[in-house]
Amino acid sequence: MTEIPYRYEPTTTAAAIRADHPDLEPGTETGTVVTIAGRLMLRRVQGKLAFGTLDDASGDHETGRIQLFGLARSTPDFEGFCDLNLGDWIGVTGEVMTTKRGELSVRVDEWQTLAKAQRSFPDKFHGISDADMRYRQRYVDLWVTEESRTAFRMRSTVMSLTRRFLEDRRFMEVETPVFHPIPGGALARPFTTHHNALDMAMFLRIAPELYLKRLVAGGFERVFEIARVFRNEGVSTRHNPEFTMLELYQAYGDYSDMMSITEDLVAHLAMEIHGTTTLTYGDRELDLSAPWRRATMLELIAEHTGLELSLETPIDELRGHCETHGVEVKPSYGPGKLLLELYEKTCEAELWGPIFVTDYPKEVSPLSRDHREQPGMTERFEGIVAGRELCNAFSELIDPAEQRLRFEDQVRQGDAGDDEAMVVDEDYLRAMEYGMPPMGGLGIGMDRLVMLLADVSTIRDVVLFPTLRPEQQ
RNA sequence: GCACCUCUAGCUCAAUUGGCAGAGCAACGGACUCUUAAUCCGCAGGUUCUGGGUUCAAGUCCCAGGGGGUGUACCA
Incomplete structure (x- = not known):
């Protein structure tokens, strides 16, 4: 059973690390040690190396994530680190560096599980397509979409x-x-x-x-x-x-x-x-x-239907125009209501x-x-x-x-x-x-x-x- | 409310005319010292939304119900 701490104190964010370290040469070690926390969204274990992608709240799916770089020889409980699941929350302390391929990373010198994902996360590439699930499980949607x-x-x-x-x-x-x-x-x-x-x-x-x-x-x-x-x-x-x-x-x-x-x-x-x-x-x-633009309701009716109407227009005539334009009317409607209905049905949706x-x-x-x-x-x-x-x-x-x-x-x-x-x-x-x-x-x-x-x-x-x-x- | 569409593994999707329900990812076991949706080997995973019906046989066809989507109505 992993022990989950009661509090954790990140010193920075993924976005801040990116902003502070633009354009580093591949293989750079900055000497800057940071602590960050977030959710493991991707993982690539390669023998005695392990790469992970950590998301936090600091930006979008480009700027709000950073690569983690774990090594068997220096990362504590390297096996455990490799066993982390997508969706787990973790905290990591380590030096900001770039890999041989030039990817800005935090080397995992210390790490801590902050939450285990007991349910498997949606497809890491396709995400969620089911609208129902996006709305019902917004907590998943927000991470994935x-x-x-x-x-x-x-x-x-x-x-x-x-x-x-x-x-x-x-x-x-x-x-x-x-x-x-x-x-x-x-x-x-x-x-x-x-x-x-x-x-x-x-x-x-x-x-x-x-x-x-x-x-x-x-x-x-x-x-x-x-x-x-x-x-x-x-x-x-x-x-x-x-x-x-x-x-x-x-x-x-x-x-x-x-x-x-x-x-x-x-x-x-x-x-x-x-x-x-x-x-x-x-x-x-x-x-x-x-x-x-400003225009009166009556002007717009005239514009869209060619009908010059007003509150003085005989009510039977107004009812007739409503019928012509497929507007349902009730006997209790006065001229004002008829004009409004006519406007809404014939004009409103057309107004970009x-x-x-x-x-x-x-x-x-x-x-x-x-x-x-x-x-x-x-x-x-x-x-x-x-x-x-x-x-x-x-x-x-x-x-x-x-x-x-x-x-x-x-x-x-x-x-x-x-x-x-x-x-x-x-x-x-x-x-x-x-x-x-x-x-x-x-x-x-x-x-x-x-x-x-x-x-x-x-x-x-x-x-x-x-x-x-x-x-x- | 009405019409149309849709529902298959945790997620994304296949499954010919009605003929043994499959793949990728995730998970699980293993390999791998620079990956970028890593890759490779292996394993497991199912009330095909629910209930009826037709049929030798239903994921597939029919009926009823449920969830969701879109349009429409309602909504100044």
């Missing part, structure tokens, strides 16, 4: 850069409840749970919006939250039941300020991560540089973008403020990139009387069978009644943003543990 490590490192970088970007603009990060007594802030079906001591139903949040706006009413003029939200919907390459949304609210701003922040943030992330705002997504090029689609009907925007020029419309926009909604933002509705009317309209839609309609949130109205300043609000789907930056086509490649059915016994 280079792209997977890269994507999740990038995700972490995106979150970190986003925080810094917003803090630099005087936004304050806050945390609001995940358990909501009333689900609100978005149109979606919630997950329900129950609090035993309080004996009450609770809902996992579908959006942090209403709490964040309460904070602005409370005097925190610029707030943001990177919020895990939960929606009880189907799963797909673009949807995971729990996902991460950035929401921010800025007092005294409006939706045009939100467009600027969105453009600047996305371009900033692209520059920091890729050094350019021109990315490849799938097999197409994507230019994220500001400014993004990036583009801000502006001016959404009041009927489908219960939390946005009336458009200052277009009656029946609100000052709302969605950012569409690569045919997908990336963000949603508006000049926030701040008038409690108007908000009450919007809520009541939602209740009517709910009574008419829309199980995603909102309900009246009296406390939110009370907060408004104390006075809520004009503000702009923005929500960005962070998972989808990372997908764009990492050039992956399924959300499961940017969510560490995506929702799956439990494995059968």
Whole structure:
């Protein structure tokens, strides 16, 4: 039985050794003694010599690995070293040197098993191809699949850069409840749970919006939250039941300020991560540089279908156009909802973008403020990139009387069978009644943003543990 | 939810028309003093996702179920 130490103290990493020792001649002995730790990914035993490849967390499959060089005459328990299995974790102390063939290596002068792999690692060359296994056993995937490590490192970088970007603009990060007594802030079906001591139903949040706006009413003029939200919907390459949304609210701003922040943030992330705002997504090029195109929903419908429509268009005519374009409608839909459906089915997927689609009907925007020029419309926009909604933002509705009317309209839609309609949130109205300043609000789907930056086509490649059915016994 | 595809050794994959389930890697035993997915010799490894059916004979065909993938719907 190998004794496993309780702690181990590496003095450096594979990447650092590489960086510190570029271009050594074959057969060099540097005199530098290091201690490193990681996982044995490859092994080549040749009689009285043994070569291993150790991976650690310091880089990718090129930079984050280093060769180990063991010799029968100097490596303690050489037999044991040769018997190590792929997947074992080990610590090694020895001199940094190059082999006769010039490969930078650490000579194994001392070594220590840190973990035995009791299960055999996947094929060292082919890795894992079974998607199911990659998601269920992410702990294996991360070691074996280079792209997977890269994507999740990038995700972490995106979150970190986003925080810094917003803090630099005087936004304050806050945390609001995940358990909501009333689900609100978005149109979606919630997950329900129950609090035993309080004996009450609770809902996992579908959006942090209403709490964040309460904070602005409370005097925190610029707030943001990177919020895990939960929606009880189907799963797909673009949807995971729990996902991460950035929401921010800025007092005294409006939706045009939100467009600027969105453009600047996305371009900033692209520059920091890729050094350019021109990315490849799938097999197409994507230019994220500001400014993004802006067009109203009605303009886009006209562009894609040739139909000049408006909220004044007779409703039967709108229904007819929906039918022509294969859009399913319910009798309860008003003109606003019909226009939105028409836009989504005929335009959205065609927009490679990036583009801000502006001016959404009041009927489908219960939390946005009336458009200052277009009656029946609100000052709302969605950012569409690569045919997908990336963000949603508006000049926030701040008038409690108007908000009450919007809520009541939602209740009517709910009574008419829309199980995603909102309900009246009296406390939110009370907060408004104390006075809520004009503000702009923005929500960005962070998972989808990372997908764009990492050039992956399924959300499961940017969510560490995506929702799956439990494995059968 | 619906449609299509898929499931074979720990991993990656073969298996002709329905005719004895195989290989590489890993593991295990051995050889090898400069390897780079090391190489060589040897050994072992299976409820072919599950359950039914057709057949002399099923990994293969049929039915039902399960997991996964893709598309579609739902999802601002």
